[in-house]
Structures are given as C-alpha cells and as structure tokens.
Amino acid sequence: MRWIWIDKFIEFESGKHAVAIKNVTLAEEHLHDHFPGFPLMPETLCIEAMAQTAGILVGEAKKFREKVILAKIKKAVFFDYVKPGDTIKLDATIESIAPEAASISGRITCSEKLVAEIDLMFSHIDQNLAGKEFPEENFVFGTGTSVFEPLLRDVLSVAGKESGQD
Amino acid sequence: MAMSRDEIEQQVREVLIEALGVDDDEITTEATLMGDLGAESIDFLDIVFRLEKAFGIKIPREELFPAEDLMNNSEFIHNGKLTEKGLAELREKMPHTDLSEFEKDPDINKMGDLFTVNAIINYVENKLNAA
Numbered sequence: 001m002r003w004i005w006i007d008k009f010i011e012f013e014s015g016k017h018a019v020a021i022k023n024v025t026l027a028e029e030h031l032h033d034h035f036p037g038f039p040l041m042p043e044t045l046c047i048e049a050m051a052q053t054a055g056i057l058v059g060e061a062k063k064f065r066e067k068v069i070l071a072k073i074k075k076a077v078f079f080d081y082v083k084p085g086d087t088i089k090l091d092a093t094i095e096s097i098a099p100e101a102a103s104i105s106g107r108i109t110c111s112e113k114l115v116a117e118i119d120l121m122f123s124h125i126d127q128n129l130a131g132k133e134f135p136e137e138n139f140v141f142g143t144g145t146s147v148f149e150p151l152l153r154d155v156l157s158v159a160g161k162e163s164g165q166d
Numbered sequence: 167m168a169m170s171r172d173e174i175e176q177q178v179r180e181v182l183i184e185a186l187g188v189d190d191d192e193i194t195t196e197a198t199l200m201g202d203l204g205a206e207s208i209d210f211l212d213i214v215f216r217l218e219k220a221f222g223i224k225i226p227r228e229e230l231f232p233a234e235d236l237m238n239n240s241e242f243i244h245n246g247k248l249t250e251k252g253l254a255e256l257r258e259k260m261p262h263t264d265l266s267e268f269e270k271d272p273d274i275n276k277m278g279d280l281f282t283v284n285a286i287i288n289y290v291e292n293k294l295n296a297a
Contacts, residue, residue: 071208074185096215099227101208103215121212 004147005049006090009056012155015095020059020151022049026084041082043116047073047106050118054092054104055140056148058122060156061097064141067134071101071123078116084108095119100127169294174221175181178287181216185209193283200278210281217286230279230289232259237274248272252268288292 011019022089024041026032031039051070059068082088089109101123108116125134141148169177183241186203199205205213214225236242236259243254253272257265257297268276 072212074212096218098211098215099207099213101215103212123208123211 002147003048004052004054004151005045006151008150009053009152009155010089012057012060012152015061015094015097017091018053018155019092020049020053020090022090024082024084024086024088028084031084039070039084039090041086043076043078046082046088046116047118047120049077049088049107050090050092050116051120052108053090054094054120055122056151057092057094057098058102058104059141061094061102062094062124066124066137067138067140068102068122069125069140070120072121074103074119074121075134076116076118078112080113080115082108082110082115088115100124109138169221171291173291174294177220178217178283178290181220182283182286185212185216195282195284195287197283198279199216199281199286201282203283205281213286217290221290221294223290223297225293228259230286232256237277242273245267248274248276248277260285262292 006020006022009018009020011017024031026039028041031041034040034042055068055070059066062068087110090106091109092104092106094102094104101121103121104119106118106120107114108118175195179190182188182193182199182203183190186205186209188203192203194202197203198209199213210231214230217223217230232246236248236252236255242249242255248256253265259274259282260280261280263280263282265280268280
C-alpha cells in the first residue's frame with residue numbers, strides 16, 4: 001500500500017484553491033475490515049486525503065521549497081458515508097497563508113452531495129517560532145516524492161515539474 | 167467604523183472558542199492562553215489568522231506574541247530570567263500588555279502567563295484605533 005489517498009487533481013489555482021478526486025474501490029484491503037460486510041472509507045483517511053490535497057496546494061504556493069506538515073485539524077464534520085464505487089471530490093481553499101503557516105478550508109463531496117467539511121492548518125516547519133532546526137533535505141516534497149507529478153499531471157505544467165528540484 | 171470594547175471582546179471570544187475549542191465561560195479576561203485555555207504554538211497562528219479575518223487587520227509576525235524572539239537572545243535572558251534589557255525590549259514589543267506583576271520576578275517560565283485574553287483585546291483595540 002502506498003500512502004496516497006488522492007488519485008489526481010482536476011483543478012488547481014496556485015496559492016488559492018485546488019480540487020482533487022479519489023476513486024474508492026474494494027481493491028483497497030482495509031475496506032474489508034472497515035467494516036466486514038459494510039465497507040466504508042474511514043473518516044480518518046478522508047481527513048488524510050484532504051490533508052494531501054491541501055498540503056500540495058500549500059506546498060505549491062511556495063514552489064515546494066517549504067516543508068509543509070499538517071499541524072492542526074481545526075474542524076472535521078462528516079455528513080455521509082464514503083463507499084466503494086464512489087468518486088469523492090476534495091475541494092481545498094487557502095484561507096490564510098503566512099511565512100510560517102497556512103490555514104485552509106475544505107469540503108468533500110460525492111455527486112454534488114456534501115460528505116464532509118474539513119478545515120486544517122499547516123506549518124512551514126523551518127519557519128517555526130521556536131527556531132527549531134530540521135534536516136535540510138525536504139522530506140516532504142523531496143525527490144523521493146515524485147508521485148506528486150502524476151497527481152498534478154492534468155493541472156500543472158510548470159509548477160509541478162519544479163517539485164523537489166531545490 | 168469604530169468598534170466598542172465590548173464588541174471587540176465579543177469577537178475575540180468567538181475567535182478563541184473556535185480556535186481552542188473552549189467554552190464561553192472558560193474565557194475570562196484574565197485567563198491565560200497557554201495555562202488556562204490550553205493553547206499550543208500552532209494555536210497562536212490559528213488565532214492570528216482568525217483575528218485578521220474577524221477584524222480585517224494585518225498582524226505582523228511576532229507583533230502579538232513576541233516572546234519567542236526574546237527567548238533566543240542571550241542578551242535578554244540570564245539565569246532563566248529576563249535582564250533589564252530584555253524587559254525593556256518586552257515593554258516595547260508588548261505595549262498592549264500590563265507587565266507590572268511580571269517585572270517583579272521576570273522568570274521566563276512565567277512568560278506564557280502574559281498572553282491573556284485581555285492582552286489580545288487590548289492589542290486589537292490599539293490596532294483598530296491606529297488604523
């Protein structure tokens with residue numbers, strides 16, 4: 001299993017807004033345990049999928065130079081189940097972005113129906129207020145994470161290719 | 167479009183309820199953000215973002231919560247306490263906060279206590295009046 005919970009971006013407006021989709025399928029093993037006879041995409045993974053959508057949006061806003069990590073789940077409210085066969089749409093909007101952090105609001109929908117509202121905060125950890133130091137290598141958007149390029153294939157021609165080149 | 171202090175306090179309360187997940191009755195003006203309301207470092211940024219939106223103001227980095235900056239400077243800190251120079255710097259950076267109690271024993275461990283609900287209300291009030 002690879003820890004990627006979105007399939008591709010379908011909209012991307014740099015520094016502002018992005019939409020990714022995920023196709024949920026019974027080939028995902030965990031669905032057979034969550035729950036036996038009643039497979040649902042775990043809500044925790046819906047939050048992770050939103051964090052990946054929004055995290056890439058926030059990362060791209062600074063040309064993937066910052067190490068962007070999820071710092072706070074401000075809100076996560078679920079209105080419906082996500083089941084195998086569903087294509088969910090993860091819609092993330094940057095509310096605020098500063099040198100040290102970013103705040104986003106997110107909505108998950110399935111066939112136009114609201115599934116969840118998820119608001120998150122990300123930290124640019126090199127800019128943290130405590131002045132802690134982290135490894136120089138960008139372990140978030142570094143070269144080992146080239147999977148971001150296929151995710152962005154349809155929406156970014158230039159910015160996506162710059163990822164991990166620093 | 168002047169806001170009264172009560173209106174400012176009400177908005178600040180709403181920001182803190184949302185950002186920290188606390189109840190309205192936990193928020194007294196003397197309550198400290200870290201000690202009483204359980205704020206962590208990322209919450210400070212969350213609060214800054216929310217205040218900017220709620221009041222339509224721009225809050226520069228370190229202006230509202232400048233303590234971390236001081237902590238990293240040996241000129242300002244000696245034996246776990248703020249030096250005269252450090253205190254002077256803090257006074258300059260936090261004009262919206264009453265430091266008279268803290269000055270009697272400027273232990274850096276107590277700096278967290280300076281960030282009270284009242285300090286935020288004062289800060290926003292000054293900021294709105296200056297605009």
